[in-house]
Amino acid sequence: MPVLLLIAGMAVVTYIPRLLPFLLLTGRTLPPAFKRFLAFIPYTALGALIIPGVIEAIPGHPWISLAGLTTAVVIAWFRGGLILPVVTAVGTVFLLLAWLGR
Amino acid sequence: MKTKNRAGQEGEKTIRLVELREKNRQEVREGIRRGLPVLIGYFSASIPFGLLAKAGGISLLDTFLFSVLVFAGASQFMALNLLQAGVAAGEIILATFLVNCRHLVMSTVLAARLRENGPEKAGEKAENTREVDRSGKTEPGRLEPGRPEPERPRPERPGPGKLLTFLAAFGVTDETFALAVTGKERLTPLFLLSLEVTAYSGWLAGTITGFLLGAALPAEARAGMGIALYAMFAAILTPELKKSRSALFLAAGAGIFHTLLGRLRLFSSGWNLILAIVLTAVAGSYFYGEKKEE
Numbered sequence: 225m226p227v228l229l230l231i232a233g234m235a236v237v238t239y240i241p242r243l244l245p246f247l248l249l250t251g252r253t254l255p256p257a258f259k260r261f262l263a264f265i266p267y268t269a270l271g272a273l274i275i276p277g278v279i280e281a282i283p284g285h286p287w288i289s290l291a292g293l294t295t296a297v298v299i300a301w302f303r304g305g306l307i308l309p310v311v312t313a314v315g316t317v318f319l320l321l322a323w324l325g326r
Numbered sequence: 327m328k329t330k331n332r333a334g335q336e337g338e339k340t341i342r343l344v345e346l347r348e349k350n351r352q353e354v355r356e357g358i359r360r361g362l363p364v365l366i367g368y369f370s371a372s373i374p375f376g377l378l379a380k381a382g383g384i385s386l387l388d389t390f391l392f393s394v395l396v397f398a399g400a401s402q403f404m405a406l407n408l409l410q411a412g413v414a415a416g417e418i419i420l421a422t423f424l425v426n427c428r429h430l431v432m433s434t435v436l437a438a439r440l441r442e443n444g445p446e447k448a449g450e451k452a453e454n455t456r457e458v459d460r461s462g463k464t465e466p467g468r469l470e471p472g473r474p475e476p477e478r479p480r481p482e483r484p485g486p487g488k489l490l491t492f493l494a495a496f497g498v499t500d501e502t503f504a505l506a507v508t509g510k511e512r513l514t515p516l517f518l519l520s521l522e523v524t525a526y527s528g529w530l531a532g533t534i535t536g537f538l539l540g541a542a543l544p545a546e547a548r549a550g551m552g553i554a555l556y557a558m559f560a561a562i563l564t565p566e567l568k569k570s571r572s573a574l575f576l577a578a579g580a581g582i583f584h585t586l587l588g589r590l591r592l593f594s595s596g597w598n599l600i601l602a603i604v605l606t607a608v609a610g611s612y613f614y615g616e617k618k619e620e
Binding site: 226227228229230231232233234235237238239240241242243244245246248249250252254257259260261262264265266267268269270271272273274275276277278281282283285289292293295296297299300301304305306307309310311312313314315317318321322325 | 362363366367370384385388391392395396397398401405409415416418419420422423426427428429430431432433434435436437438440441491492494495496498500503504505507508545546547549550551552553554556557558559560561562563564565566568572573576577578579580581582583584585588599602603604606607608610611614615
């Protein structure tokens with residue numbers, strides 16, 4: 225069962241980085257400068273997760289990927305929420321791909 | 327609220343328990359509500375995983391176990407690719423580790439937030455323990471080597487809270503992290519865990535659906551799902567951009583830096599992401615920190 229071994233190994237090495245900070249940070253007071261740094265992480269993480277990966281979200285169709293992303297941003301800006309932007313973006317991409325396919 | 331009329335300590339205790347239970351229930355409800363978009367996003371993102379795993383000749387059970395035990399999208403897709411290319415298991419595991427080191431950063435932020443809020447069972451107590459903890463730190467010499475730990479009131483959560491933290495750590499992903507840190511002022515383990523379980527169920531359901539039914543989907547639908555998680559990241563980020571300009575600079579800066587690192591090809595893609603996130607945040611805290619003091 226080599227696949228099962230692989231899965232077990234991957235499970236261990238994915239859990240360690242997730243757990244370690246929880247173990248290390250309990251019972252410590254964090255310096256304010258470090259806290260400020262941590263407060264910025266969500267924004268930088270989201271930025272780095274979206275750019276540049278989104279370009280290849282739909283392989284071979286960077287413009288359709290960008291159209292999907294733009295749809296999500298516009299809906300989120302004016303209507304808020306998460307489900308509506310996601311569903312609309314997926315729908316837009318689906319329609320564009322179907323239209324392109326003809 | 328009928329119980330409130332009953333006097334005596336017994337009554338008070340039950341009131342507190344009832345209130346606590348109600349509060350916990352609310353945390354769970356909020357977590358599930360917050361997690362619903364990820365459930366949808368993960369469901370559509372894991373369908374291709376199930377499909378590809380089946381195409382790669384992996385059994386349904388193994389495919390399911392991948393999602394159950396690893397629960398890391400990018401790594402799971404990568405593992406399928408590498409397996410197909412005939413790469414040894416040890417190398418795949420090492421690559422997985424490198425890709426997932428970014429969770430160190432995310433878990434640190436989450437752990438710090440949970441820590442800030444103290445034990446979820448009593449807000450006032452948290453303040454006390456923190457003070458005790460600080461005084462303990464300034465005079466470490468006073469600790470006797472024989473019994474240093476149990477004597478000091480520890481800020482750690484009691485048994486069930488600790489277990490929640492261990493479970494919540496497993497569910498940390500890019501998406502659950504992003505939702506947890508932007509959604510709520512007060513982060514609690516129960517809220518985080520409920521959010522994660524919701525996302526997790528979507529991931530598992532999509533994996534099985536993809537394995538069993540994925541081939542029946544039209545090609546456009548399969549391709550269209552690639553955008554789902556990016557759309558979600560964008561939808562999480564957009565309200566933050568509306569709120570503050572610094573969020574825009576930080577996100578754009580990290581994105582540009584990440585692109586540059588990708589072009590330079592100095593490090594692996596896992597490291598590129600970590601460096602972009604961490605170094606942009608360092609630059610940001612330097613820049614905005616200076617500004618504040620002026």
